[in-house]
Amino acid sequence: MKQKIVIVGLGLIGGSLARAFGKYTACCVAGIDRDPAVAEAALSCGAIAKIGTEDDIREADFLFLSLYPQACVEWTRSHLASIRPGCIVTDTCGIKSWLCPRMEALAREGGFSFLGSHPMAGKEKSGFAASDADLFRGASYILVPCGAPREAVEMLKSAALPLGFSGTVETTPEEHDHIIAFTSQVPHALACSYVMSPQCPKHRGFSAGSYRDVSRVANINETMWTELFLENRQALTEELDTLTGHLTEIRNAVAAGDAEALRSLLRRGRLVKEGLGE
């Protein structure tokens, strides 16, 4: 029998999940969005097979919540009576320590399985219009099992892998948030800080790959990232302090004209990168 999938939130990630399930699996995908025009657009272009109803939620094998973290919790709380025991519920949020305990409490109350997940894929654009069936090709799929039964974890893996992920990693909410502060949140804070330089508007003709790479994600969705940053306050503050600390060491060596200190700092960076085989 066809697996029934309900995707709540048809933005960049939810829309891409819908398209990918449609393209690469035989699952039946119902989509829900608070904006009726988005749900209609997803239906009319074939990204979803139907617009999801309470009955679809009741019959779902998998429920993907592609909403901001607070909205995930609110949506789940208000649909608790419709989620059947046995349904596997997951999110796609960029933070977990704030989210997972709240969702686990709701899962216990509603008798369903919850595990966190985070597809490591994105774009500089957001919204359904930017969604793409191939967004996840080659990306890692992070699983945060929390208290979910092993069987639920394996079922989510099996459902997701045909979408083109390069593989999965499993972790705790705390480890997820600390590494993500480094790999994803710091680069976004950095891109915005970087383009604030008075030199930025003069870059054309004077720039190449380095400018492009550091500034790329400055095209930020500030509402979403404000929520994600504040729900990962401690780890992100720590990572930003680590970065500015190292930047300041380089700055001080430059300002002092200390070639030996500067060379040794830059070498340290190179050795880390080389040590990773990159």
Add this chain to the structure above:
Amino acid sequence: MKQKIVIVGLGLIGGSLARAFGKYTACCVAGIDRDPAVAEAALSCGAIAKIGTEDDIREADFLFLSLYPQACVEWTRSHLASIRPGCIVTDTCGIKSWLCPRMEALAREGGFSFLGSHPMAGKEKSGFAASDADLFRGASYILVPCGAPREAVEMLKSAALPLGFSGTVETTPEEHDHIIAFTSQVPHALACSYVMSPQCPKHRGFSAGSYRDVSRVANINETMWTELFLENRQALTEELDTLTGHLTEIRNAVAAGDAEALRSLLRRGRLVKEGLGE
């Protein structure tokens, strides 16, 4: 008659210039490198037509110095008697305020034309082995005319444009160095600082484009960049202070849990990037 080009220093940039002149123009290219094995390698793979001699220097229409800044000055001083009046000498260095006055003094002494130039192209790898005839395709070619006659500037432009550059911009040494501190030097300092985080070695499975982009140039040639950073001490120190200042504003908003301040900082970054049409 074929134009005669001598390229001194057959690393990534000099080697790529040699290959590009060979591939896209009818110029005769002689190459010089302090390492005889590199010059032999360039000759045997056809990247240069011959290994340059003092006679080639004497007959050159263009002399490209693809050396570190201090080595440019030293090489020129020690070959001053061989550079004929009428020869157009240029460098390919990433800093100009330190270099240009020194090279201009030598040009006056030797009676040749000097103008600074900086092809905005590079790679994470250095050395002749990484050189590529198509390195300059789509890149900007920055010209720093200093006191060179207009005719020399136009001749260098005409010689270089067939190599695939998207265009040229002209500027002063001071403006060059301040913008380059932002577009190129800060991203290199940043990449090294970024990978020094204790989280870095754990990134696999938890990272995507953002990590890759910010860390890309951490594979740094620390000897070259130490010299370039220290020869642009003031502008680089200023740009690093500007960046850490903005990063600290974001950090403080995160640490204080101040959603309004954080949203407004991120929005400011987005508006700059959008305002540039990027």
